[in-house]
Each structure stands twice: as structure tokens, then as C-alpha cells.
Amino acid sequence: MELLHLRYFAAVAQELNFSTAARKLHMAASPLSRRIKDLENELGHRLFDRDTHHVRLTPAGSALLPIARGVLEQVDSIKWRLDETTRPQRTTLLLGVPTGIHPDLRMRIDALAERVRDRFEVTRWPGATDRLVDAVCDGRLALTLARLPVGGDPALEQLPVMSERLGAVVPRDAFPGRESVALAELADLAYAGSPAAGTHAYFRGLDQQLSDLGIKKRITLNSATFDGVSEIVSSGLAFSISMLDPKSPMHHYRLDNVTVLPFSDFHPRLETGLLWRQDRANGGDLEEVAAAAREIFAEPLHV
Structure with a gap:
């Protein structure tokens, strides 16, 4: 037969x-x-x-x-x-992801995961930037996205991957029909920082810039969430600062009486990088992943 x-x-x-x-x-x-x-x-x-x-x-x-x-x-x-049977066994890599990552950046990360899928399974791990960077340093995470700047640890390699323009999160009824806003127009409102404002170097620096430019009032929310900041802004007591691009997931936290306007006289941008340990990327277990990342992110995203 x-x-x-x-x-x-x-x-x-x-x-x-x-x-x-x-x-x-x-x-x-x-x-x-x-x-x-x-x-x-x-x-x-x-x-x-x-x-x-x-x-x-x-x-x-x-x-x-x-x-x-x-x-x-x-x-x-x-x-x-x-x-x-003959294919090399896949290794799981944990990649840190802070809150509010832009969907275009997620697509690039997906492209990186697809590029290395024969040898690695890339799994995302959420957290705050500072903790994610610490986890990369001690080896708990293979690599991480991080809001820059981060500590200048010489053991880490930083690859810039995205630059996002920031805008003013303001009560809509206080600025009807507006296409932009000047900082001087916000002087009567308190600045309500994002939940990361007290812990991350960039947001601490942003807070100082606002103070130097005449924004003196502050509202501090204990255990603040993005929903909580939006509630304060919606009430007309405060403004905040967040990603301007409407595709950003941070816009999901907006309430009906909240809008995001570009500044006419202030141009803050939030930079995001991809970080890994140099000893793992240069001749180590992440050499292939790092090489793919450098190629995929050769041109950082700007929104």
C-alpha cells in the first residue's frame, strides 16, 4: 500500500x-x-x-x-x-511599558517583536518609568520604554524612539472655540500635575519651568489618577499638561468639559526612549534584539 x-x-x-x-x-x-x-x-x-x-x-x-x-x-x-525540533527554543523577554504609550509607538514595538519572534517572545510589562528602569538595571526586565530623562546609569544604552508635543488640558467652557492658549491666560488656574509629576525628573522639571514662567498656583492630589486630574480640570479649578495628539491614549481620560489645546508661547515635548543594559546588548543575550531595535527605530517618531 x-x-x-x-x-x-x-x-x-x-x-x-x-x-x-x-x-x-x-x-x-x-x-x-x-x-x-x-x-x-x-x-x-x-x-x-x-x-x-x-x-x-x-x-x-x-x-x-x-x-x-x-x-x-x-x-x-x-x-x-x-x-x-531544529528551531532554537524561544526565550521570553519582558519589555517594560509606562502608561500612555502612543499607538504608533506600540506598532513599532509590535514590529520589533515580529522581527525577533523566531527566537524571542516579547511580553509587555506595565509600570512607572523609574521602577521599569530599575528592573532593567537589575535584570528583571530585558528592556523598557521610558520617559526621558532617566538616571545617567552608564550601564544603560538609551535609544530615542518618540517625541510627543504636549498641550494644555483646560476646562472647555473657559476657552470656547479656541485653537491655542497662552501661558498668561492660565495664571488664574492652578497647575495639577500628572500622577507621574512628583516622581519623574521630566515632570519635576516641567513644574519648575511653569513656576519660572509665572504659573504659581498648585493643586496636589494625594494618590492622583489621570481620571482625578481630569475631574479637577473639568470643575474649572485647574489645568494640566498632557499629550496633544488626539491619538494618544491619554485622551481617553478626558471628560466632556475638558479639552487639550496647544500652547501659543510654550513648546514642551515629552521624549520616550528604549533602554537596555549594554553588557546584554553588546555580545550578550540581547544582541539580536538591540540590533533589530536600532534598525526599526533608526528614525524616531515625532507627533
Whole structure:
């Protein structure tokens, strides 16, 4: 018995029509019928009941069909099984992701994961920038996205991946129909920092810039969330600063009476980098990933 006999049998059993099965097998119906006869003779069982109008499986044919399909599936999977056996085992890499990552940046990260998927499974791990960077330093994370600047640890390599323009988060009813806002117009409002404002160097620096430019009032929210900041802004007591691009996920936190306007006289931008340990990227276990990242992020994103 040859494998072709089983393929011919399975094709006829599926179609229950010799002519249709022959077309799918790219052969004539007469040779196909002869091969089925040869198989029946070898097995000593009639596999099909045939007349001029119908083809039906006999009890022996019904019993053979799952056996034949199982054999064919095993044979057809040989190449795939060999490929899987000889392919290097995939290693899980944890990649840190801070809150509010832009969807265009996520697409680049997805491209990086796809580029290295034969050897690595990239899994995202959420957290605040400072903690994510610490986790890269001590090896708990392989690499991380981080809001820049971060501590100047010489063991880390920083690859700039995105620059985002920031705008003023203001109560809509206080600035109806406006396309921009000047800092002087916000002097009567308190500045409510983002939840990261007290812990991250960039937002601490931004707070100082605002103070130097005449924004003196502050509202500090204990255990602040982005929802909480939006509530304060919506009430008309404060303004905040966030990503200007409407595609940013930070816009999901806006309430109905909250809008984000570009500054007319102030141009803050939030920079994001991809970080890893140099010793792991230069001749270490992340060399392939780092090389792919440098290529994919050769041109940082600007929004």
C-alpha cells in the first residue's frame, strides 16, 4: 500500500464523487477509479458502493477513513515537526511599558517583536518609568520604554524612539472655540500635575519651568489618577499638561468639559526612549534584539 492510495481514498471519501475528486487531485477519473480498486483488492474490502448516480462509503470505508486521515496528517506534519525540533527554543523577554504609550509607538514595538519572534517572545510589562528602569538595571526586565530623562546609569544604552508635543488640558467652557492658549491666560488656574509629576525628573522639571514662567498656583492630589486630574480640570479649578495628539491614549481620560489645546508661547515635548543594559546588548543575550531595535527605530517618531 502506498500513501498515494490513501490520499486518493480520502479525496473520494470527502467528495463522494469520483469526477470531482479527480479534478482536485489533477488526474483523470478512470485512473483514480483503478487506484481505488487496487486498494480494495489489497485490503480485501470494498470501500465504496457505486452506481451511476451515487457513491457511498461502505462500513469498511467508514472505518478506514479516520485511519487514513490520521496517517496523512502525521505524514504532512513531518516537515513542520522537524522545523520545530531544529528551531532554537524561544526565550521570553519582558519589555517594560509606562502608561500612555502612543499607538504608533506600540506598532513599532509590535514590529520589533515580529522581527525577533523566531527566537524571542516579547511580553509587555506595565509600570512607572523609574521602577521599569530599575528592573532593567537589575535584570528583571530585558528592556523598557521610558520617559526621558532617566538616571545617567552608564550601564544603560538609551535609544530615542518618540517625541510627543504636549498641550494644555483646560476646562472647555473657559476657552470656547479656541485653537491655542497662552501661558498668561492660565495664571488664574492652578497647575495639577500628572500622577507621574512628583516622581519623574521630566515632570519635576516641567513644574519648575511653569513656576519660572509665572504659573504659581498648585493643586496636589494625594494618590492622583489621570481620571482625578481630569475631574479637577473639568470643575474649572485647574489645568494640566498632557499629550496633544488626539491619538494618544491619554485622551481617553478626558471628560466632556475638558479639552487639550496647544500652547501659543510654550513648546514642551515629552521624549520616550528604549533602554537596555549594554553588557546584554553588546555580545550578550540581547544582541539580536538591540540590533533589530536600532534598525526599526533608526528614525524616531515625532507627533
